[in-house]
Amino acid sequence: MCVFVKHILVCVAWPYANGPLHLGHMAGCYLPPDIFARYHRLKGNKVLMVSGSDMHGTPITVTAQQEGKTPEEVAMHYHGINSKSIEDMGISFDLFSHTHTEEHFESARWILDTLRAL
Known part of the structure; x- marks a missing residue:
């Protein structure tokens, strides 16, 4: 029997970090992709779920x-505050970062350079 593992990237919206998260963020932005990611993990797929501020x-x-x-x-x-709220809700991010990290700058630069080269 052959088992095929899918690699799934789940990119979730990055809300502004200008206030605490509310129920709308959790129910509308974070819970649906978390359910999707958990479903695929249960099926044995490799999932990377990312977001940030x-x-x-x-x-x-x-x-x-x-x-x-x-x-x-x-x-x-x-x-x-929002990172703690997400953790407390049990949302299963593999990476919850923010746009002021060196990795974010490097990734954004790589994407722009790649697109410009097309």
Whole structure:
């Protein structure tokens, strides 16, 4: 009997890190892909589920102005809170990162360079 293992990449939306996650994030953004990933893991497939916090954008700047902080301080603060919420909910990310990591910069650069070369 031949068993074929599929490799599945699940890329989940990256919400702004400008406030705590709410039920809509969990039910609409995180729970459906988590169910999908768990289903495929149970079937024996290799799954990589990734997401993170978007650390750029107007919503973060507005929150920073309201809280009297820098956008970076706000984004890092809420990324930490949101990472803990996701962990507490048992969402099965293989990687939950943010857009201010060196790996993110390198990956984005590689994608852009690859597309420009086409």
